[in-house]
Amino acid sequence: MELPQGLNTHKEGQVYKLTKSLYGLKQASRQWFEKLSSYLISVNYNQSKSDHSLFTKKTATGFTALLVYVDDIVLAGNSMDEINSIKDLLHKRFRIKDLGELKYFLGLKVARSKKGIHLCQRKYALDILEETGMQGCKPSSTPFLKDISSLYKEDNYLDDPQSYRRLIGKLLYLTNTRPYLCFTINLLSQFMQFPTNSHYQVIQHVLRYIKSSPSEGLFFAADSPKHLKAFSDSDWATCPTTRRSTTGFCIFLGSSLISWKSKKQRTVSRSSTEAEYRALAATVCEIQWLRYLLQDLQTEESGVPVLYCDNKFARHIAHNQSFHKRTKHIELDRHVVREKIQEGLLHLLPVRSNEQLADIFTKFPHRVRFGAIVPKLGLIGIHRPA
Numbered sequence: 001m002e003l004p005q006g007l008n009t010h011k012e013g014q015v016y017k018l019t020k021s022l023y024g025l026k027q028a029s030r031q032w033f034e035k036l037s038s039y040l041i042s043v044n045y046n047q048s049k050s051d052h053s054l055f056t057k058k059t060a061t062g063f064t065a066l067l068v069y070v071d072d073i074v075l076a077g078n079s080m081d082e083i084n085s086i087k088d089l090l091h092k093r094f095r096i097k098d099l100g101e102l103k104y105f106l107g108l109k110v111a112r113s114k115k116g117i118h119l120c121q122r123k124y125a126l127d128i129l130e131e132t133g134m135q136g137c138k139p140s141s142t143p144f145l146k147d148i149s150s151l152y153k154e155d156n157y158l159d160d161p162q163s164y165r166r167l168i169g170k171l172l173y174l175t176n177t178r179p180y181l182c183f184t185i186n187l188l189s190q191f192m193q194f195p196t197n198s199h200y201q202v203i204q205h206v207l208r209y210i211k212s213s214p215s216e217g218l219f220f221a222a223d224s225p226k227h228l229k230a231f232s233d234s235d236w237a238t239c240p241t242t243r244r245s246t247t248g249f250c251i252f253l254g255s256s257l258i259s260w261k262s263k264k265q266r267t268v269s270r271s272s273t274e275a276e277y278r279a280l281a282a283t284v285c286e287i288q289w290l291r292y293l294l295q296d297l298q299t300e301e302s303g304v305p306v307l308y309c310d311n312k313f314a315r316h317i318a319h320n321q322s323f324h325k326r327t328k329h330i331e332l333d334r335h336v337v338r339e340k341i342q343e344g345l346l347h348l349l350p351v352r353s354n355e356q357l358a359d360i361f362t363k364f365p366h367r368v369r370f371g372a373i374v375p376k377l378g379l380i381g382i383h384r385p386a
Contacts, residue, residue, distance in 0.1 A: 029070060036068065036094075043089055050292040057082065063298050074102060108177065109217075111382060116224075116256075118382055120217025121177050125210050128170055132207060139212030141371070144184050144364045145205055150198040151187070152240055157196050164195040167203055174210070177217040179250065180360050180374060181206065182262035186246075190239075190264075215383035224254030226294075228305035230287055231351065233358035234265075234279040236272035243268050245275035248361025249283040250377065251290060257378045259286055262361040274330065276314035281334040283307060284346065304344065308351035318348055 021031035037047060040055045045066065048054040055066040062079025064086065073096070075083050090096045102110050111118040129135045158164055168189050175181045184206060191199050230251040238246040244265050251259040261282070269275035287305050294301060309315055317327055318337045340346040359365050360373050 032071070033068070039093060040066065043086070045086075046296075048293070048296040050289060050296055054293075054296065056296055056298070057086075058298060065297060069106065072105065074105060107173070114222065116219055116221040118217055118219050118380070119177050120215050120382070121174055122215040122217075122383060124170075125174060125214040128167075128174070129207060129211060129214070132167065132204075134204065134207045134211060137204075137208050137211055140205055140208035141212070142367045143181055143206045143209035145202055146364070148187070148202075148364070151191065151196075151202065153196070153198065154194070155196065156198065157194055158200060161192075161195050164200055164203070165192050168192060171203070171206065178210075178379070179218075179257065179260045179377060180370070180379070182260065183246070183248065183361050183363070186262050186264070213381050216379055216381040218257060219378050219380050220256040221254070221378075224256050225302050226299055227254055227302045228252070228287060228290060230283050230305065230307045231356060231358040232276070232279045232283040232307060232309050233356055233362050234269075234272070234275040235362040236269060236275045238362070239264065245269050245272075245278070246362045247275075247279040247282050248358045249279065249286065250358050250361065251283070251286060252378075253290075255378060259290060260361060261286070270329075273311060273313040273317065274327075276309065276311035277317055277327075277330065277337070278334060280307070280309060280314060280318060280337045280348075284337050284340055287346065288340070304347050306347045306349055308349055308356070310351050310353045310356045312350070315348055315350065 021028045033053075037052075037055070041047060045055040045057045048056065053068045055068070057064045057066075059079070059082060062077055062082055064075065064077035064079060064082045066086065067074040067076075073090075075086065077083050087096070087098060091098075101112075104110065107121055107124045109120050109122060111120075126135075129137075168185065171181065171185050172189070175185060184202075188199055188202060228251065230249060232249045234248065235246045237243045242264075244267070246262065246264055248262045249260065250257060263282075265275065265278055269278060284307065287307065291301070291305070318341060337346075337348070341348055353359075354369075357373055357376055360370065360377075365373065
C-alpha cells in the first residue's frame with residue numbers, strides 16, 4: 001500500500017488505524033451488519049436468536065419479518081402500514097432502493113399465486129447449460145448413473161480441473177431448489193482435487209437431467225398445515241475408501257419441504273443401526289432449530305413433530321433407556337433423540353422402506369422410485385420444457 005500524498009515518514013513497521021470501515025475489506029460486511037442490526041433494534045425490531053439475519057416486530061395490528069443478506073433485504077408481513085414505515089425509515093438512514101414485490105432474490109425466481117409460492121432457478125440453470133455447451137443435449141430421466149464404480153478409479157485425470165471445480169460450485173447452489181441433486185453433487189465434490197474424465201461424464205449426465213426440467217423448483221402451498229414431519233435415513237459404509245456412512249434427512253412443514261441434508265458422517269459406524277441412530281440425532285437437532293425459528297416467526301404448530309425412521313433397531317435404541325454394550329461407544333450428544341422423546345417433544349414412528357423419502361439423500365434409487373419421490377418432495381415445474 002502506497003502512502004498518500006503529503007504524508008512523509010521513514011519509520012518502518014507502522015500501520016494505518018482505520019476510523020471507518022472501507023468497502024472491499026473483509027471486515028466491511030461485519031461492520032455493515034452491525035450498523036444495520038443496531039439501527040433495526042433501535043426502531044423496536046427483535047433480532048432472532050435462531051437466525052441472526054432475521055428481525056421481527058409484532059404490534060397490535062400485525063406482524064412484520066425482515067430478512068437480511070449482506071445489503072439485500074426481504075420484507076414480509078400482514079401490515080402494509082408497518083412495511084411502508086420501516087422502508088421509509090431505512091431510506092432516510094441508508095438511502096435504499098425499493099424494488100417492489102419480490103420476484104427475484106439471489107438468483108431465485110419467486111412466483112406467487114393464491115395457491116402458494118413457487119421457487120425455481122430457471123435462468124441460473126439455463127446459464128449453466130449455455131456455459132457448458134449442453135443446451136442441445138439429449139434430456140435424461142434421472143440425474144445419476146447406475147454404475148458409479150468408475151468414480152473411484154485413479155486414471156484419466158482432467159487436464160483442466162478448474163472447470164470441474166467451478167461447475168461443482170454452481171451445481172451446489174442449484175441444490176437450493178433441487179434437493180434431489182444433493183447426494184450426487186455431494187459425492188462428486190469429494191473428487192475436487194484430482195477429477196477424472198469419469199467424474200466429468202457424471203456431471204454431464206446431471207446437466208442432461210437439468211435440461212429436461214430447467215424450471216423445476218419448490219412449491220409452498222398456501223393451505224399447508226403447520227405441522228412438522230421429518231424423514232431420516234442413512235446408507236451404511238457408503239464410501240468404499242473411508243467406509244463412512246451417509247446421513248440424509250428431509251423435513252416438511254405440512255406438505256412443504258423446508259429443510260434437507262445429505263452429508264458423509266464424521267466417524268465410521270460399526271453397524272447400519274449405529275449409522276441410522278447418528279442420522280436420527282442430526283435430524284432431531286434440525287427439527288429443534290426449526291421449532292425455535294417458527295416461534296420467532298410467531299407461528300403456532302398444529303401438533304408434536306413426527307420423525308419417521310425405517311430402521312427398527314435404531315428406533316429401539318431411541319426408546320430404550322437401558323445401557324447397552326453395543327451403544328456405549330456412541331457419543332453422549334447422540335442420545336439427544338432419546339431425551340426429546342422422553343420429554344414428549346417428538347414422536348418417533350416407523351415407515352416402510354418403499355415410503356422412505358430420505359432415500360434420495362443417501363443413495364441412488366431406481367428411476368421408477370426416483371420418479372415417485374420427486375413429486376412427494378413438493379417439486380413442480382411451472383414452465384414448459386426448454
